[in-house]
Every structure is written in C-alpha cells, then in structure tokens.
Amino acid sequence: MPQLRKDPITGRWVIIAPERADRPHAIVRMRPEENGEPCPFCPGNESMTPPELLVHRPIGGAANGPGWTLRVVPNKFPALRVESQMFRRGQGPYDLLAGIGAHEVIIETAEHARQLHEQGAAQIHHVLAAFQSRMLDLVRDERLRHIVFFKNSGPAAGATLPHPHSQLVALPMVPGETRLEMDAAARHFAEKERCIFCDVIDHEMHQRERVVLETESFVALSPWAARTPFELALLPKEHRSQFEAAGSHELSGLAEALRLVLRKLDRALERPAVNLWLHTLPLREPRSPSYHWHLEIKPVISLQGGFEWASGFTINPTPPEEAAAFLRQTEVPA
Amino acid sequence: MPQLRKDPITGRWVIIAPERADRPHAIVRMRPEENGEPCPFCPGNESMTPPELLVHRPIGGAANGPGWTLRVVPNKFPALRVESQMFRRGQGPYDLLAGIGAHEVIIETAEHARQLHEQGAAQIHHVLAAFQSRMLDLVRDERLRHIVFFKNSGPAAGATLPHPHSQLVALPMVPGETRLEMDAAARHFAEKERCIFCDVIDHEMHQRERVVLETESFVALSPWAARTPFELALLPKEHRSQFEAAGSHELSGLAEALRLVLRKLDRALERPAVNLWLHTLPLREPRSPSYHWHLEIKPVISLQGGFEWASGFTINPTPPEEAAAFLRQTEVPA
Numbered sequence: 001m002p003q004l005r006k007d008p009i010t011g012r013w014v015i016i017a018p019e020r021a022d023r024p025h026a027i028v029r030m031r032p033e034e035n036g037e038p039c040p041f042c043p044g045n046e047s048m049t050p051p052e053l054l055v056h057r058p059i060g061g062a063a064n065g066p067g068w069t070l071r072v073v074p075n076k077f078p079a080l081r082v083e084s085q086m087f088r089r090g091q092g093p094y095d096l097l098a099g100i101g102a103h104e105v106i107i108e109t110a111e112h113a114r115q116l117h118e119q120g121a122a123q124i125h126h127v128l129a130a131f132q133s134r135m136l137d138l139v140r141d142e143r144l145r146h147i148v149f150f151k152n153s154g155p156a157a158g159a160t161l162p163h164p165h166s167q168l169v170a171l172p173m174v175p176g177e178t179r180l181e182m183d184a185a186a187r188h189f190a191e192k193e194r195c196i197f198c199d200v201i202d203h204e205m206h207q208r209e210r211v212v213l214e215t216e217s218f219v220a221l222s223p224w225a226a227r228t229p230f231e232l233a234l235l236p237k238e239h240r241s242q243f244e245a246a247g248s249h250e251l252s253g254l255a256e257a258l259r260l261v262l263r264k265l266d267r268a269l270e271r272p273a274v275n276l277w278l279h280t281l282p283l284r285e286p287r288s289p290s291y292h293w294h295l296e297i298k299p300v301i302s303l304q305g306g307f308e309w310a311s312g313f314t315i316n317p318t319p320p321e322e323a324a325a326f327l328r329q330t331e332v333p334a
Numbered sequence: 335m336p337q338l339r340k341d342p343i344t345g346r347w348v349i350i351a352p353e354r355a356d357r358p359h360a361i362v363r364m365r366p367e368e369n370g371e372p373c374p375f376c377p378g379n380e381s382m383t384p385p386e387l388l389v390h391r392p393i394g395g396a397a398n399g400p401g402w403t404l405r406v407v408p409n410k411f412p413a414l415r416v417e418s419q420m421f422r423r424g425q426g427p428y429d430l431l432a433g434i435g436a437h438e439v440i441i442e443t444a445e446h447a448r449q450l451h452e453q454g455a456a457q458i459h460h461v462l463a464a465f466q467s468r469m470l471d472l473v474r475d476e477r478l479r480h481i482v483f484f485k486n487s488g489p490a491a492g493a494t495l496p497h498p499h500s501q502l503v504a505l506p507m508v509p510g511e512t513r514l515e516m517d518a519a520a521r522h523f524a525e526k527e528r529c530i531f532c533d534v535i536d537h538e539m540h541q542r543e544r545v546v547l548e549t550e551s552f553v554a555l556s557p558w559a560a561r562t563p564f565e566l567a568l569l570p571k572e573h574r575s576q577f578e579a580a581g582s583h584e585l586s587g588l589a590e591a592l593r594l595v596l597r598k599l600d601r602a603l604e605r606p607a608v609n610l611w612l613h614t615l616p617l618r619e620p621r622s623p624s625y626h627w628h629l630e631i632k633p634v635i636s637l638q639g640g641f642e643w644a645s646g647f648t649i650n651p652t653p654p655e656e657a658a659a660f661l662r663q664t665e666v667p668a
Contacts, residue, residue, distance in 0.1 A: 005558055005559040006559060007557070007558070007559035008534060008558070009518050009530055009531070010511075010514055010515065010518065011518060012559065012561070012646065012647075013647055014559040014560065014647065014648050014649075014650055015647060015649045015650065016650050016653050016654075017649050018651060018652070018653055018656075019651075020649060020651035079641075079649045092537045092541065093530075093533055093534060093537055094558045094559075148641055148644045149644075150639070150643075150644050151640055152639040152640050156637070157637070157639060157640070158636075158637040158638065158639025158640070159639075167640075167641070169641055169645075171645070175644075175645035175646055175647050176645070176646035176647070177344075177644065177645050177646040178645070180344055180345075180646075181343055184343050184344065196342065196343055196427075197343070199427055200343075200427060203427050223341070224339055224341070224342065225339040225341035225342075225346065225347070225348040225428075226348065227346070227348050275639055275640035275643055276640060277640045277641070277643060277644030278644070279644065296643070298640075302492075303490070303491070304638065305484070305486040305493075305609055306485055306491070306492070306501075306609035306610060306611045306632075307413075307482055307484050307501070307503055307611070309484075309609055309630070309632060310482045310483075310484050310509075310511065310611030310612070310613065310630070311482050311503075311505070311509035311510070311512070312346065312509055312510035312511040312514075313346075313347055313348065313505070313509050314346075314348050314349070315348075315349045315351050315354060315413045316350050316351070317351055317352060317354035319350050319352055320350070322352075
C-alpha cells in the first residue's frame with residue numbers, strides 16, 4: 001500500500017510506493033539496451049497493460065485489442081491508488097496520509113519508434129486533449145486535489161520504456177511547487193493587480209533576448225533564472241489559469257508550439273532526453289486572475305549533484321540568453 | 335563572470351556559471367570511459383590544478399609538487415569566484431547578484447583508485463578536518479554567508495573525475511534548503527523549547543526501526559520521509575549546531591561512523607554512485623539551541639523525472655524501514 005509521508009523538518013511530502021520497485025528496470029541503468037522483451041505499449045500487447053480508460057480507434061475495433069492510435073491505461077506499477085481508503089494519521093512525531101490517487105499512462109501513439117516531436121501537430125493535440133479529458137473525469141473524485149501531467153523521454157530523463165508515452169499522477173494534496181507559484185502570484189496580484197506571469201511575458205516579448213519562439217497565441221522562453229541548460233517555459237500569451245478550460249483552438253495552438261519547441265531541442269542538442277510537465281491550478285480551484293498555466297520543458301544535459309541536493313540552488317553553465325539565441329537559429333523542417 | 339539570478343516567481347536562486355561549460359565532460363555522459371588523459375588530481379600532475387590552498391605533506395616536499403596525501407585547490411572551472419566585485423542589481427522585473435563566492439576541491443588522497451570508504455578512518459578524519467579548516471579561513475570574508483560541503487562519487491552522481499574528491503562552494507547568501515530547515519527548527523523550538531532534530535533522534539533511537547547504525551556519539555538513520563531509496567542522515571547524538579565548532583574527538587567519531595555507513599552502502603548496493611552533503615548553520619550565525627548539523631547521504635538508485643520536477647514531491651519505491659533493515663544486516667569487514 002502506498003503511503004504519503006511528510007518530512008517533519010522540511011515539510012516536504014514523499015510518496016513511499018513499494019510496488020514501483022517491482023517494475024522492470026526500476027533500478028537505475030544508465031544506458032539500457034533493448035532487452036528483447038515485447039513492448040507492453042505496442043499494438044497486439046494490450047493484455048500487458050491494465051484495461052484502457054480512454055482510447056482513440058479511428059477505424060473501430062474491440063476494446064483492449066489493436067486498431068487504436070492513442071490509449072490511456074492505469075500505470076501497472078502505480079505510485080498511488082484510487083482504491084485505497086482515505087486516512088490521515090500521526091505516528092510519533094510524523095504525519096502520514098493514505099496513498100490515495102491515480103497514476104495513468106498516456107500511450108501517445110501506436111508507433112513504437114516515432115517520438116512525440118516526430119508526430120504531426122494533430123497527434124500532439126490528441127495527447128493534450130486526452131490528458132484534459134482524464135482530468136475532467138478525475139476531478140469528480142473529491143479526494144483528489146491536484147493532477148500532475150508529465151513526460152519523461154529517454155533513459156536519462158527517467159523513462160523506463162522507449163515507446164512514446166506521457167503520464168499523469170493525481171494527488172490528494174496540492175504539491176509544494178504549485179503552492180509556491182500560486183502564493184507568489186497571489187502576493188504579486190495583491191500588490192499590483194496584475195498577473196506576474198503576464199508581466200514576465202510582456203517584459204520578455206518586448207526585450208526579446210530570451211524568447212525562443214512566438215506563435216499566434218503561445219510564447220516559448222528561456223527563463224531568466226533557468227535552473228538547467230536549455231530549460232524552457234511555454235506559456236499562452238493571453239492570461240489563462242485553468243488548463244482544463246482550454247478550448248480546442250487553444251490546444252491546437254499549444255500542440256503546434258510544443259511541436260516546434262521539441263523539434264528545435266531535438267535538432268540543436270542532438271536528440272537529448274527530455275522531461276516536460278504542466279503547471280496549472282489545483283482541481284476545483286476557481287479561475288484565478290493571478291495564476292497562469294504553462295508547460296516547463298527540460299532537456300537532460302547535466303546531472304543534479306550533491307551541491308544541488310544540499311542547497312536547493314542549481315548551477316547552470318548555459319546563460320539563458322545563449323540558449324535562446326541558439327534555439328532561435330536552429331531551423332527545423334516543417 | 336558568474337551571476338546569481340533569482341526566479342521572480344519561485345524566489346529560487348540559480349548560479350549562471352558559463353565557465354563551468356568549458357570543463358571536459360561537462361555535458362552529460364552516462365557511462366564515461368576512462369579517456370586516457372592524465373588525471374589532474376594525481377601526484378605529478380599538480381600543475382594541472384590551480385595552486386594548493388591547503389596540503390598535507392607528512393614527509394615534506396615542495397609546494398605544488400608530489401609527496402602530499404591530501405590537497406585543497408580552487409576548482410579550475412568555478413561556479414563562483416572570490417575575485418568578483420560585489421553588486422546587487424534589479425534588471426526589469428528580475429534580481430541579479432554578483433557571482434561572489436568560492437569553489438574548492440578537496441583531493442582526498444593521492445591514490446587514484448582508492449575511494450573514501452576504502453580509506454582508514456584517519457584519512458576520512460583528515461578530509462573532514464580539511465573542510466573545517468577551509469571554512470574557518472573563508473569565514474573571514476564578510477561577503478560570504480554560507481558554505482556547502484558536498485561529495486559526488488561516480489558519474490551517475492554528477493562526478494566528472496574518478497579520483498576521490500569532495501568540494502565546497504561558499505555563497506553570498508543562505509541557500510533555501512538551509513533557511514527552510516532553520517525556520518522549521520526555530521518554530522519547533524519556539525513552541526516546545528526543544529531541538530526538532532534531537533526529538534527525531536530520541537524517537538528513532540527508542541523505536542529502532544529506521545536506525546542503520548549507532549556509535550558512541552553518532553547515529554545513522556533512514557529518515558521517515560526518505561526522498562530516494564537508501565537516503566540516509568548521519569547526526570551527532572548530542573545537540574550540536576555548528577560543524578566548525580566540532581573538536582578533533584567529534585570529527586574522529588564522525589569519520590568512523592561515515593566510514594561504516596559508506597562501506598555498508600557500497601556492499602549492500604554493489605558500489606553505487608553516491609552524493610553526500612553537510613547541513614550546518616550559516617557563517618557567523620551564533621550557536622543555536624534549535625538547529626542541529628548533520629550529513630545527508632544519497633546513493634543514486636533512481637533518477638528524478640518530470641513528476642519530481644513538476645511537483646517537488648518524490649516517489650520512493652523503498653520504504654525507509656526496509657532500507658534500514660537491509661543495511662543493519664549488511665556486514666562489513668573491519
């Protein structure tokens with residue numbers, strides 16, 4: 001049974017998830033070879049995953065059989081479980097919470113070797129819409145407070161399977177990173193009645209030095225205090241606080257901008273491993289004038305070491321202005 | 335010139351250090367082969383490092399020549415520099431600070447292939463004392479506020495050179511992690527007039543389930559909310575807030591306990607890469623009844639992925655109780 005435990009000093013929560021240790025390749029392997037085992041995310045191997053929660057079958061076909069172009073399934077080795085009984089408990093000086101939640105995998109395509117950035121914008125749109133649709137389903141579980149959408153691509157990014165996929169984890173609390181951003185944004189709004197993200201976007205679009213690309217409705221930035229080389233943020237230019245409220249036109253614009261950014265990174269950095277994730281408001285939080293959803297994208301160029309763990313500081317050897325200039329110049333075929 | 339930049343939303347500081355990109359192997363390489371180049375940390379190659387700041391020469395010999403058993407030198411590719419002019423500046427909506435500081439390397443031994451845990455306790459004592467001595471020298475620079483001591487061992491831990499070494503980074507501000515621990519400890523003390531670390535030690539030493547080992551004056555724990563498999567904390571059993579005030583007898587006890595812990599990890603996990611770091615009070619901070627210095631030790635078993643970056647949460651597949659039991663049972667030859 002997974003547990004959520006709170007560190008009594010730092011206040012940080014940790015998911016203790018013993019079942020995750022059972023999955024193959026759970027232990028770090030820096031350059032995993034293909035091991036000849038069948039891919040659980042490939043067509044024909046649907047029985048290797050739990051039954052699908054959502055599926056695209058443009059030409060029809062039976063559930064949990066081939067013919068699909070995108071599937072969402074529960075993670076076979078979940079960090080958290082919907083079926084748990086909710087409890088909160090003290091244990092000596094410590095705090096403990098049932099490992100309630102959900103952990104799902106979005107199998108982005110039936111094509112084992114075609115990465116997300118090699119897809120057309122329409123397929124990327126389907127992936128984003130699939131997450132949004134799962135979010136709108138999970139929000140009905142009142143125990144869940146927040147959903148994290150993320151993608152690990154490549155072994156150095158923590159991916160244990162090469163078949164293109166992203167994941168979502170639904171949590172019974174709002175994670176520290178989201179709380180930190182929301183609180184800072186609320187303070188800025190209280191003082192200035194403006195969204196701090198909108199302020200940053202305005203400044204950057206005027207100043208241009210850290211702008212990687214701009215489309216009709218999105219802008220990709222190399223942030224002023226990028227923690228790692230080529231870390232990027234992708235934001236809607238208009239103020240938007242809830243990802244789940246994005247309409248089809250917005251998702252389509254996001255898909256096109258994300259595709260461009262990922263293709264630039266892939267070309268400029270020669271097929272790097274990449275982490276990406278979404279920051280949006282917690283579930284059932286009312287629309288906010290101060291918070292602004294965005295994607296964060298981080299190619300894995302350097303490793304976190306003892307200094308970063310010790311201090312919370314990061315050392316970034318690539319000035320964000322140089323990263324942005326390099327990516328602006330990187331041309332990608334349409 | 336390195337810069338310290340503050341993220342306008344999260345408030346986190348980042349060191350932008352372009353010179354670090356010049357070092358060999360700065361770009362991630364998951365399984366670096368020995369590349370046949372001479373090791374800059376080996377005897378005879380002293381000219382490959384900047385001149386030594388501290389050295390042990392039990393049998394004498396000229397400065398910056400062979401004959402030493404431990405050397406401290408400035409990092410050739412420093413994240414921060416002592417020689418900078420201090421400034422604080424706003425830049426549009428952003429905050430900027432000169433990259434003042436120091437970045438030094440403790441070459442722990444002349445023996446290229448003998449890792450720290452393979453040394454006797456006396457040599458480990460020398461390493462800890464060398465750091466302490468550098469701390470007492472650097473404290474005289476009033477611009478410096480905090481010193482981080484850390485060690486990355488193995489490529490997966492971020493080490494770019496295999497010769498055993500640890501590092502220190504002196505900063506012109508108190509890092510977020512230290513501030514977080516100090517603030518929480520101060521709140522606990524204000525309420526209970528007790529040190530929260532002492533409370534945790536008492537609870538664990540009574541409960542035993544997460545105790546890895548106990549010596550006369552130190553205890554190693556697998557923390558209640560360990561963020562990664564086999565993360566450990568090593569603490570003095572008596573209340574101590576300032577590492578720089580530790581006497582020779584204490585350092586000797588720490589060296590013996592650290593040696594045991596590292597040997598257990600090495601044997602139990604089959605020579606893992608390891609990060610370790612010290613948490614102690616900032617420079618010139620008066621002795622504190624609420625804060626308690628300690629070492630944190632983290633073998634690199636799993637990678638941080640998008641979920642961890644997105645949320646600040648970590649998923650740990652190894653319950654701390656199991657890690658502690660496994661390490662308690664792991665016997666190491668004296």
